[in-house]
Every structure is written in C-alpha cells, then in structure tokens.
Amino acid sequence: MMEYDAEPIRGLPGNLPEGERILWQGTPDWRVFTRSALFGRWIAGYFALLALWSIASGGFGGALASVVAGFATCGLLIGFAMLVEKTTVYTITNRRVVLRIGVALNKCINLPLKLIGSADLRPLGGDHGDIALTTTERHGLGYLMLWPHARPLRFSKPQPMLRALPNAQEVAQILADACAMVTRTQPNEELAVPGGIEGAVA
Known part of the structure; x- marks a missing residue:
C-alpha cells in the first residue's frame, strides 16, 4: 500500500464538503524545480569553476574530484526534485x-x-x-x-x-x-x- 492510497481524493485529506469543487490540480515540474528551487545551475557552475581552477593550477586530480563531486551533487538534487514531483x-x-x-x-x-x-x-x-x-x-x-x-x-x-x-x-x-x-x-x-x-x- 502506497502512503497516499488512503486519500479519498488525490491530494486532499478528506472528501470535499458540500458546495466545494476542484478547479485545478497540478504538480511541480522536476526539471524546472531543480533549476529554480534547488539552484541546480548555480551548483553545477560552482563545481565547474572548481574543476577549471584545478586544471589552471595543474591539479588534474583535483579537477577530476570536482567533476565527480559535481555529478554526485547534481544527481542528488535531481533525485530529490523527482521525489518532490511525485509526492506533491x-x-x-x-x-x-x-x-x-x-x-x-x-x-x-x-x-x-x-x-x-x-x-x-x-x-x-x-x-x-x-x-x-x-x-x-x-x-x-x-x-x-x-x-x-x-x-x-x-x-x-x-x-x-x-x-x-x-x-x-x-x-x-x-x-x-x-x-x-x-x-x-x-x-x-x-x-x-x-x-x-x-x-x-x-
């Protein structure tokens, strides 16, 4: 049983009272959510700058570490954004x-x-x-x-x-x-x- 299977109406804690009706329902777009709410582009840019700085300083190991950390961080942000889309x-x-x-x-x-x-x-x-x-x-x-x-x-x-x-x-x-x-x-x-x-x- 999923956590929201018990909802009488999707997204609502109970049945609608008499006279109330739904006008619109929606969820966040995870791609836009990652960019706007989680500052995905800024974070990716930060790690890219770290990698470039390491290359300019001759530290190719540091550049590789920055790239790996950047991909891991962005992956976590995307994963969280997809969960937000699914649960919101x-x-x-x-x-x-x-x-x-x-x-x-x-x-x-x-x-x-x-x-x-x-x-x-x-x-x-x-x-x-x-x-x-x-x-x-x-x-x-x-x-x-x-x-x-x-x-x-x-x-x-x-x-x-x-x-x-x-x-x-x-x-x-x-x-x-x-x-x-x-x-x-x-x-x-x-x-x-x-x-x-x-x-x-x-």
Whole structure:
C-alpha cells in the first residue's frame, strides 16, 4: 500500500464538503524545480569553476574530484526534485488552496481563499512559474515546515509557494478568479474549510 492510497481524493485529506469543487490540480515540474528551487545551475557552475581552477593550477586530480563531486551533487538534487514531483499535489478549489507536500514527513496544508491577500507570479521561462501566496492573517506555518514550497528568504513571515508550475499564467488566473468570487459572494462569512489555515498534518 502506497502512503497516499488512503486519500479519498488525490491530494486532499478528506472528501470535499458540500458546495466545494476542484478547479485545478497540478504538480511541480522536476526539471524546472531543480533549476529554480534547488539552484541546480548555480551548483553545477560552482563545481565547474572548481574543476577549471584545478586544471589552471595543474591539479588534474583535483579537477577530476570536482567533476565527480559535481555529478554526485547534481544527481542528488535531481533525485530529490523527482521525489518532490511525485509526492506533491497542489489543489485549487472554489474555497481554498491545498498543498499536499513532504517527501519524508507528509502534510496537507489548507489555505482558505478568503485569507489570501495576494498571489505573486514569478515567471521561470517558457510557460513555467512560481506563485507565492500572501495571507491576510498569520498562519503559524514555519519556513522549515513549508520548505521547499516557501518563498526564499522570507523567514519571519513565511509565504507558501506553488513551485515550478507548468501553465503558470493560467493557474494564476484560475486562482485570481476564485479569490475574486469568494470576495464577492461571501464577504462576511467564514469558509467551511476542514482543518483551518494549517490543515491536517499526516
């Protein structure tokens, strides 16, 4: 039995309440995730510079060691990124955003749309991009709890992030429309979202 086989709906901790429907689901692209979230190009470039420096200094053994270490490190990054793609599901419904994340420690985080103040799209080339979410209330989610699905360097006020999304512009529009609809139809009501803003941690 796989760890997510018990999910009643893929990417969600429980069945949808009455009136809630899924608008979009997706996962990170591991190639783009490696490059953008794990700084794969910078790390590969670092080891390449070490190898070139060793060659320029006449240390061919050091150059070989740098190349081997570089391949090993990049292999680990790629392996981690592929696991992230396999275990991550982002879901947008007409009431919330749900992040099912975690390679070793699995968790499901609910963010009611009513509490999302803004969603910032960062293009990553092609049709890919990241979407960082800013909430109007403190959510109690630590940076390490969210990482790598967190906006970089925002330690005091961590921002959940939908990473390395294909068709990111389309996803951002779906999210914007859903938030606008919630604001228009339920300006003074609490959303019935299971688990509140932190959601279930499994």
